[in-house]
Amino acid sequence: MSQLDLVTGAFGYTGRYLTRRLEADGHRVRTLTNHPQPSDTVEALPYSFDDRPALVKAFTGVTVFYNTYARPSSSATRTSW
Secondary structure (H helix, E strand, O other): OOEEEEEOOOHHHHHHHHHHHHHHHHOOOEEEEOOOOOOOOOOEEEOOOHHHHHHHHHOOOOOOEEEEEOOOOOOHHOOOO
């Protein structure tokens, strides 16, 4: 059985390139996403870090976790660097 990797945002800008590379290397990919898209190869689960049982299920069997999700920020909300 091939390695299972978990990629947050596998359908997003960065995540889709990582997902393609992992699949090309023979890996299976599972994603946590709020915007699922039809896919024959990527297993999509809801992105919810507040739901512990769902999170445990998402990580079951996973070898490597890639976090490509980044929360959008606004420079207007920054007070200093």
